[in-house]
Amino acid sequence: MLNPSLRFFRPRPILPATALALWAAFAFPAAAPGQTTTTFRTSVPEIRSLWHLIRATLEANRMSFPGKSGLISAFSAGSLYPQIWIRDAATTIQASRYYSPAEEIVSWLEEFLAFQETGGGLPDWFDSHGRSDKNTTETDQEASAILAAARAVEIHGPGWLEKKIAGRPVLDRLDLALSFVLERRFDVKRGLVTGAHTADWGDLGMEEADQTAIYAGQSTRWTCDIYDQSMFYGAARALAGMLRNTGRVERADFWTRRAESVREAADRYLWQESRGFYRVHVHLDGPVHPFDEDDMFAMGGNAEAVVSGLAGPEKAVRIIQAALARQEAFRMPTIGAALLPPYPKGTFKHPMVDDPYEYQNGGLWDWFAGRLVRAMFDHGYSGAARAKLLEIARKNIAAGGLHEWNAPDGSGRGSPVFAGSAGSLASAVAEGYFGVRLTRDGCRLEPRLAExxxxxxFRLPASGSAAAYEYSWNPAEQRVVFRYESPSSRPGWIRLLLPRALSEAELDVRRDGRPVPFSIERLGEDVLLVLETDFASHTLVLRAKKTSQGSSRS
Structure with missing residues (x-):
């Protein structure tokens, strides 16, 4: 059950006339007149219930306070984490983008940049009292800031990158941040990013049993893990894209080369061809473990490898298959176990991870499972992705919220309203399952609804971008009807997942009653209908041809 004290978002400012017409055409009977906020109806009740939990989690964490750079409007990480955490906020934006004004998209990131050290390093968190700190066992803070900035630019536009924070443009500070990783957290011999020995993507070191476990020190055992390589790769490519779009081609080329160099090194030192996934890490010093650490499937790091693109298409498919196989072999209720198998009892001294299947040592984490589910939709495993999304939804409905992590029996642990989970799951639902890909400048619709x-x-209040559609499948008539519209003035693409009954059929495809050119794409296990379109109001109807005359494929 939802906490009755959690309030939902009020509608944002009125949309332009074109978008209001869009809403009027698609408004649900249950919607309030004039409502302009993201909403949907679905034939799958668990998806709707999960979205309610996502919105409730956002609202429970919303906060505003004065900071070094101005008024901060943002979301805390969870009820047990009153600070703004950079890695959490970088994923929370994937949910808040549908409900937040511009200031909630960028003000918190500007504040992190205001805390930037001279050498480029960024803190893990800051709070409303002006305090900040960094878990120095980890190496994802700077990469998280860059990935968040790239997501903000999609909504806010590239002009924001030239805004000065403490006298220096945002884009320059982002470049300085990733340069810090190269200078301070990089193993030149292997060509890989370094970090402390933790569990997968976690921040608790091996040797300490108290709060000092989050700080690197004399007892730290250093490694190069797949999570840090994936984050760096994604950040370097995102930074290169932002630099290129602002005319800084030479610097963009530098980061593109760096990204590819790290990918090559990750393939050399971390990829396991025989197992079909990346090893959790390689050790730089100290003894290796007396058990087969390479057999551990690090779900978080491998998921990020797929999402970032560090794992190419063939590797991505093998990682997805490995994740599905491990869940089945270990009989986990969701695909979100952080490590399978986890580290044996006593490997870590800290009481939060000294036993298997707790916290970062094998607990269930939607924060990363949502990324993997989104990647499954993107790589042609929509049927499996839908099934895994529903497993997560049912777990969270039973637990009464989006917890920080869950025990193998599904019970909620840690923070009961965890914003990072809301972000990752929102992306899996909105961009993966519903296939709505909105930016400031355009729209793509890629529904994976099938039957x-x-x-x-869906609407982005910070940019005014919006899209609406109605999708239905009539099995008796073997017909799909897809009505769609967006205020976007740019042409774009539709990629519809075909129902199984149409996946091998010759198709008759008509837009507004007239035949329209299309192609068929096979991706993984999916069969997709692809066509280019404008986003004026259209109705697309596709059905199996009743005769064998002509060809439906182009």
């Missing part, structure tokens, strides 16, 4: 039905309206 499901839905009526959706």
């Amino acid at each position: 499901d039905g839905a009526k959706v309206f």
Whole structure:
């Protein structure tokens, strides 16, 4: 059950006339007149219930206070984490983008940049009292800031990158941040990013049993793990894209080369061809473990490898298959176990991770499972992705919220309203399952609904971008009807997952009653109908041809 004290978002400022017409055409009977906020109906009740939990989690963590750079409007990481955490906020934006004004998209990131050290390093968190700190066992803070900035630019536009924070443009500070990683957290011999020995993506070191476990020190055992390589790779490519789009081609090329160099090194030192996934890490010093650490499937790091693109298409498919196989072999209720198998009892001294299947040592984490599910949709495993998304939804409905992590029996642990989980799961639902890909400048619609039905309206308040569609499948008539519209003035693409009954059929495809050119794409296990379109109001109808005359494929 939802906490009755959690309030939902109020509608944001009124949309432009074109978007209001869009909403009027697609408004649900249950919607309040004039409502302009993201909403949807679906034939799958668990998806709707999960979205309620996502919104409730956002609202429970919303906060505003004065900071070094101005008024901060943001989301804390969870009820047990009153600070703004950079890695959490970088994923929370994937949910808040549908409900937040511009200041909630960028003000917190500007504050992190205001805390930047001279050498480029960024803190893990700051709070409303002006305090900050860094868990120095980890090496994802700077990469998280860059990935968040890239997501903000999609919504806010590239002009924001030239805004000065403490006298220096945002883009320059982002470049300085990733340069810090190269200078301070990089093993030149292997060409890999370094970090402390933790559990997968975690921040608790091996040797300490108290709070000092989050700080690197004399007892730290150093490694190069797949999570840090994946974060660096994604950040370097994102930074290169932002630099290129602002005319800084030479610097963009530098970061592109750095990204590819790290990918090559990760393939050399971390990829396991025989197992089909990346090893959790390689050790730089100290003894190795007396058990087969390489057999541990690090879900977080491998998921990020797929999401970032560090794992190319062939490796991505093998990682997805490995994740599915490990869940089945270990009989986990969701695909979100951080490590399978986990580290044996006593490997870590800290009481939060000294036993298997607790916290970062094998606990269930939606924060990373959501990324993997989104990647499954993107790589042609929509049927499996839908099933895994529903497993997560049912677990969270039973637990009464989006917890920081869950025990193997599904019970919630840690913070009961965890914002990072809301962000990752929102991306899996909105961009993965519903396939709505909105930016400031354009729109793509890639529904993965197949035999499901839905009526959706998604909007980015910070940019005014919006899209709506209604999708239905009639099995008796073997027909899909897809009504869609967006205020976007740019042409774009539709990629529809075909229901199984149409996946091998010759198709008759009509837009507004007229035949339209299309192609068929096979991706993984999915069969997709692909066509280019404008986003004026259209109705697309596709069905199996009743005769064998002509060809439906182009």
